[in-house]
Amino acid sequence: MKQILVISGKGGTGKTTLVSSFASLAGGKVLSDCDVDAADLHLVLSPRVNRKEEFSGGKEAVKDSSKCTECGLCYEGCRFDAIDENYEIDHFRCEGCGVCAYVCPEGAITMEDVLSGYSLESSTEHGSMIHGELQAGEEASGKLVTEIKQKAKKLAEEEGQELVIIDGSPGTGCPVIASLADVDFALVVTEPTESGLSDLKRVVELSKNFEVEPAIVVNKHDLNHQKVSEIEKYAEGHDIPIIGRIPYDSNVTRAMVEGESIVEYSDDGASEAIREIWRKVENKLLEL
Amino acid sequence: MNLAISATGDDLESKLDRRFGRCSYFIILDPDTMEFETIQNASRGASSGAGVKAAQILADSEVDNLITGNVGPNAYNALTAAGIEIFTGASGTVKEAIAKYKEGELSRTNEPTTAGGTGKSR
Amino acid sequence: MQITVSAGKGGTGKTTVAVNLALALSESHSVEFLDCDVEEPDAGIFLKPENENSEPVTIEIPEISEDVCTYCGDCSEACEFNAIATFSENVLVYPELCHGCGLCSRVCTADAISERSKIIGEVRRGSTGSIDFYEGDLTIGEPMATPIIRDMKKKVTEENISILDSPPGTACPVIESLHGSDFALLVTEPTPFGLHDLRLSVKVAREMNIPVGVVINRYGIGDKSVEDYCEDEGVPVLMKIPNDRKIAELYSNGVPFVNKFDNWKGRFNQLFEEITRIVNPRAKSVEV
Structure with missing residues (x-):
């Protein structure tokens, strides 16, 4: 079984857009939402909760x-x-x-x-999903992320699925370290902004510490060509592939408001780019 | 001679638990007589340092060898310091793992098998 | 006056609001800016602080003298974080698990434990125009952000206006940033995602008895759900920043938009006046 992780140095870079799209593009898999602090995946996937366990x-x-x-x-x-x-x-x-x-x-x-919260086992129209729900003021701890990941892995084993797709925590602290542990491949989503680049560097450094192979996705790549070339230069210098460039597309927000993933909502623009990224990820999975 | 196996259940028919620090049970047995006792893994719910605590539990139970799936760097260091040898590469039930161990088919691990868990909770 | 700018998740424009507010106010007030987002300190990119001095942030971790240690195991037993393991002939300390609480040295009956300082990050102090700028930076791989925020907040002076750029979410570092604040300014986007995260942030601030107000960023991209929620909950919407490509472009080049659009300076000053009225309703009548 393979585990792929989608992370970004900071939130709001399009991580959930990518994960929710992968959810509808991938075949048999279990979804795992480790971005517990801002668990957005359920807003797109509308999961039916089957089991709820207390978490301390x-x-x-x-x-x-x-x-x-x-x-x-x-x-x-x-x-x-x-x-x-x-x-x-x-x-x-x-x-x-x-x-x-x-x-x-x-x-x-x-x-x-x-x-501190609950871990939830749910079904969605794109397969099973493990996610978490925190009490106000409680945080996504490494322990909770570990628990969610382990439950997702176990569920995948029980269901005979070959893939777990993980929506990782933002930042570079403990929950991210927990997200990275034991993962086969990490997609780092970034935006061509000043802060995007510095956050990207932190996450890439961290994933290398944990011996997880990273690949970069540039979201809204047409927003700032100067910054895109800086990202390209950094990626080349560190021998990290850029496996996708997603254009700025107002349909992304519209899809979100409708509670759909962008690949379900439209066919061109960001949707097309994400389909292309998924094809590359599938090929990558065959190599691993 | 005490052998510990990380297990998902409390008897020899249960499956090997591939996690070490957060496994469900430890089955501790004498491989010659196959007499065993089961302990619930108290470190399973640790909010931090589960691997370290699990190693402490095994050391306190005077375990010499361990069969498990993965050990992170913290657990590896603790187990090594406690003089416990780690065997990985088993799968299936606890019974099958023990059989393989007796036949010398399991490899002794000289380094952590994973980048490890999470460290701490906050 | 301590105003903490927070958001349910990253990428909503929290830093943009904090930076522009600080710059607008700095023309007529003494302003301190604290970047508490220590995992991803980005505010400096916009404020470009000068003359920075840095001070390390440390925690006290145990050092065990094996000559004296009796390997009784009391310290391991006592440690809530499993940062010490004791075996028959040796004892191991795991500095990255240690919170620095000092319980181990208290319980040690052999007097074998002393403490040493371990650097977990730094606080940098500089200035940008008339603004005193503080920035916390967590060493990569260190999981504990709160001691850095706690250290930095000790620099806050009561008489000045302190603008705190909090980390996103509702986790511990956010709580630490909000702690003792007079007002929580929550930045959100007008989408179901934004609303979901905003609810959590409002809940936390209310539990901490801190008055809240909302800034809606990228106004116009989504739906009315955030405004409807605010009205129902009695949460004041204090500012709406339109979804403007020019603002996004300035952001991507690290330029705060109050520096380019003078009318926004006035709006941020009005925002501050409204906050002052909410925090201290009687102050208004005194002024008049």
């Missing part, structure tokens, strides 16, 4: 005020500024390390599991 991302300090003598040891001990001058715990800042519970002489603080 870690622990959090909880204080029993009746036992607290306001000695202040927890306040001094916490390195994350998560206990204020009134010795109240700021649950937004608590890292769950347990120092406060350890130093409290009264046993007034206990460490409890936090409900």
